[in-house]
Amino acid sequence: MITDLSQTMDSLMYPQERYERLADIAYRRSGPDLCDLGYANFHGGPPPAVLEILRDCLEDMRPLDLQYTPYGGAVITRRLIAERLRHSHGLPFGWRNVILTPGAMAALNILFRAIAAEDSSAEVIVPVPCWLDYVLYLNNLGLRPVLAPLSPRTFRLDLNRIAEAISGATRAIVFSQPANPTGAIYSREELCGLADILRTRAGNRILLISDECHRDTVFPGSRFVSPAEFYDNTCIVYSFGKAFRIQGQRTGYIAVSPGIGNQEGVVRNLERLCRATGFCTPTSLMQLAVRGLLSVELDAAPILRRRNMMLEALRAAGYEAAPSEGTYFLYPASPVPDDFQFVEMLAGNGVLTLPASVFHHRGHFRVSLTAPDSHVERAAQTLAAVIGQCRSSRNYVSRRTKAVG
Numbered sequence: 001m002i003t004d005l006s007q008t009m010d011s012l013m014y015p016q017e018r019y020e021r022l023a024d025i026a027y028r029r030s031g032p033d034l035c036d037l038g039y040a041n042f043h044g045g046p047p048p049a050v051l052e053i054l055r056d057c058l059e060d061m062r063p064l065d066l067q068y069t070p071y072g073g074a075v076i077t078r079r080l081i082a083e084r085l086r087h088s089h090g091l092p093f094g095w096r097n098v099i100l101t102p103g104a105m106a107a108l109n110i111l112f113r114a115i116a117a118e119d120s121s122a123e124v125i126v127p128v129p130c131w132l133d134y135v136l137y138l139n140n141l142g143l144r145p146v147l148a149p150l151s152p153r154t155f156r157l158d159l160n161r162i163a164e165a166i167s168g169a170t171r172a173i174v175f176s177q178p179a180n181p182t183g184a185i186y187s188r189e190e191l192c193g194l195a196d197i198l199r200t201r202a203g204n205r206i207l208l209i210s211d212e213c214h215r216d217t218v219f220p221g222s223r224f225v226s227p228a229e230f231y232d233n234t235c236i237v238y239s240f241g242k243a244f245r246i247q248g249q250r251t252g253y254i255a256v257s258p259g260i261g262n263q264e265g266v267v268r269n270l271e272r273l274c275r276a277t278g279f280c281t282p283t284s285l286m287q288l289a290v291r292g293l294l295s296v297e298l299d300a301a302p303i304l305r306r307r308n309m310m311l312e313a314l315r316a317a318g319y320e321a322a323p324s325e326g327t328y329f330l331y332p333a334s335p336v337p338d339d340f341q342f343v344e345m346l347a348g349n350g351v352l353t354l355p356a357s358v359f360h361h362r363g364h365f366r367v368s369l370t371a372p373d374s375h376v377e378r379a380a381q382t383l384a385a386v387i388g389q390c391r392s393s394r395n396y397v398s399r400r401t402k403a404v405g
């Protein structure tokens, strides 16, 4: 079943605002002892190499370095990113294919605005669970999100559901991978299958928005592949906030696939939208910093260690939890049907996690592994104790971990 959604801002914001009230109470109750595994804020701050680059940018500053940059961003920065993308994605990106934005949120909004400008009642397919704000942005711009569930428990792309969701009004599909909240990485076969469907059912007219914010955090045994390799009508969205741990510095980009039709027109339109919105260029300081950030070696090992520890503890305690293949997250099943009620129980015991309802889904909760080791370890003990309390409740949902693999 494809869920059709036309909700008001109030109902879309409800789970998030309810969570924020809960977080506020939990912080007031537990203070610094609270194990905050809710939002993906890095409690340890950015790596030293990133801080050094930011310091160097200020020290080596030339007089015009902090003045206006062109819409779309400084050419040198765009050129360096394009060069990187040519290597990582194997496609001939040029500097104009890269449009710098203040983070991925702005990149998504610019792309959605471009769609709305062409067709104000367009539909956009969103596989769910999804990153929390896609639906909010689409709704805010008057576009119609059409939710297409991922396959239950394993969270793979369900190509049949996506095919069913395509209508004459579909203009785009948007998803993240490595996926937030599930941590899934889609295989070449899944992405080729998706590209085939988009080509055969809609003759390439559907824009694929590939949100690659988490592509730098991939665990051994998995490999990230961009759908841009298989489908020309693709725009990539990226954020420097994640792997570099500077989410508040609001820096990211859209990369327009070199294979897209009317490339010149698409790029010009996106640059113009950056201007027309008036708030869609990152600060000049961050555009300078990006030039250095591109050479920082990223290390996913600390996250992998926490992921392994938490996964083992969750499974030992009886939770159903698929191993994430990347990202900072685990997305276990809630042992009671109401995921919000479960998240409230955890918060009452000093552990914050995000309920599935903020991801347009049910029956799960997201654990972020960005808290300090000691908090992740304590949270694992609390989760084991709380499932024990749930077992004695008549609402307890018994699920076997081994079915997930």
Ligand SMILES: Cc1ncc(COP(=O)(O)O)c(C=O)c1O
Residues within 6 Å of the ligand: 040, 102, 103, 104, 105, 106, 131, 176, 180, 211, 213, 214, 238, 239, 240, 241, 247, 250, 251, 252
């Ligand atoms: C999948 C995904 N997309 C977009 C964003 C927004 O990124 P940014 O903070 O760079 O705007 C996030 C942030 O959590 C994310 O996880």
